[in-house]
Each structure stands twice: as C-alpha cells, then as structure tokens.
Amino acid sequence: MRTRLEDIAARVGVSVATVSRVINGKPGVSEMTRRTVLAEVELLGYERPSPARFRSGLVGLIVPELDNPVFPLFVQHTESALAAEGYTPLLCTATPIVQEGEYIDILLDRGVGGLIFISGRHANTEVDHSRYGELRAAGIPIVLVNGYIDGLDAPFVSSDDVESTRTAVRHLRSLGHRRIGCAMGPARYITSQRKVEGFRRGLAELADGSAAATPDNGDLVVHSVYTSRAARRRHRCCSTRG
Numbered sequence: 001m002r003t004r005l006e007d008i009a010a011r012v013g014v015s016v017a018t019v020s021r022v023i024n025g026k027p028g029v030s031e032m033t034r035r036t037v038l039a040e041v042e043l044l045g046y047e048r049p050s051p052a053r054f055r056s057g058l059v060g061l062i063v064p065e066l067d068n069p070v071f072p073l074f075v076q077h078t079e080s081a082l083a084a085e086g087y088t089p090l091l092c093t094a095t096p097i098v099q100e101g102e103y104i105d106i107l108l109d110r111g112v113g114g115l116i117f118i119s120g121r122h123a124n125t126e127v128d129h130s131r132y133g134e135l136r137a138a139g140i141p142i143v144l145v146n147g148y149i150d151g152l153d154a155p156f157v158s159s160d161d162v163e164s165t166r167t168a169v170r171h172l173r174s175l176g177h178r179r180i181g182c183a184m185g186p187a188r189y190i191t192s193q194r195k196v197e198g199f200r201r202g203l204a205e206l207a208d209g210s211a212a213a214t215p216d217n218g219d220l221v222v223h224s225v226y227t228s229r230a231a232r233r234r235h236r237c238c239s240t241r242g
Contacts, residue, residue, distance in 0.1 A: 011040050012036050017102055023041065058089075059088070062118065064118070071119070114142060116143045116145065117145065124188055124189055124190075126188045132149060136152065144157070165202060166205070184221060184224075186223055
C-alpha cells in the first residue's frame, strides 16, 4: 500500500500539515522535527503523486473561513454542483496555522483532480499570485471564485459586487435615506474594490442620473477587517461624519 501523509504524521507524532511543510520545504518547523520527518519519509518510502496519477473524482475546495455566513453558502452550492457531476469535494478552511499554500500541497498529496479557491489569495491584490501559474503549468485544473488574475489561464467566477451594491444604495434611497455610508472590508481585496465602485455608482446615479458624477457623501467609505465588531465601529465612524 502507498504510504500516506497520515502514516508519517502518526509515526512522528505531528500533524499532517507539519509533514506537508517538511516535504514541500516550507518554513515553520523546528530542525529536529524536520529531520525526524525526513527520516520517516525515507524509511517508509513516501512518494508524492505526479499529476498523471491524480484521481479525477476528488476536487479540493479551499475557503478562507466558515464564520462568515457567505462562505458556507458558496461551499454548499459548490459541493452540490460537484456531486451532481460525480465529483467528491475535499473541503479545507484556511487558518493562521494552516494557510492556503499548505492546503494546496496537502490536497495534491491526496491526488485531487483539481482545485477550487473561494475568495483566496487570488482576491488579494497585494500578494504574490505565482503559485496559481505554477499549478496551471503543472496541468492542474483550477477555478478561482470571487477574484481575478490577469493573464492566468483559468476560469474566474464572481458574484456581481458592483450591481449588488448599487441595488443596496437604491433600496436605501427608496426608504428615504439621503446620507449613506459604506463599511467595507480591506481595500486590497478585489471584492471590496468592486463593492465600493458599485456604492459610488449608485450614489452618483441617484444624485443626477449620471454615473460620472461624484456625490457630496461619496467619501463616506471606510475599510476594516471582516468582523461584526469592526463593522459596528466603522458604522459609528460614518455616523459621526454625517
């Protein structure tokens, strides 16, 4: 039987993520642990699968978190679509301990036939995106949800952030509100940038019918981390400006 990452992790007494870090030359592992893992790798004869041996029935699904209710919805519909086509998803939730890059290695070690990233590093405009190009160069199919990388040979699927925010602005105006603020996630994310664009368009169009106009309250955009506590603080900040 082929040696698995779990076999090595169990013998050494460490996590599967730690074994993956060692095998893929990642930092964050003590030298003693690294040597012990490598010794077990040599003893058990672990061999990482090549792309030609990937099992097409497994698809890796990586999300940034599950606390935000939007991500379980994405996961639910994605898993349903995969199951309908005969695929089995392997769900991974990125954490400060095990991040997206390490999950990629772990999933590849399990022979997945492709990878789906939901609001992952590809949505962050300030980080290196070269890993996605490496995956495609290795012949691994990937799909990026809620983000875009120019020039990458991969499907991109996103919700219409611009139109949804414009709709929200129109709805608030229909209720009689005139001073409307926008509390948004970090500006480095493509989804945040698109939502702010939709917010400004919505205000401009309602101001004088022109999307090119800049309304007097268009500066009421604040950025924060994705937590309800941070949103409440930003809400108070917008309220004091109004």
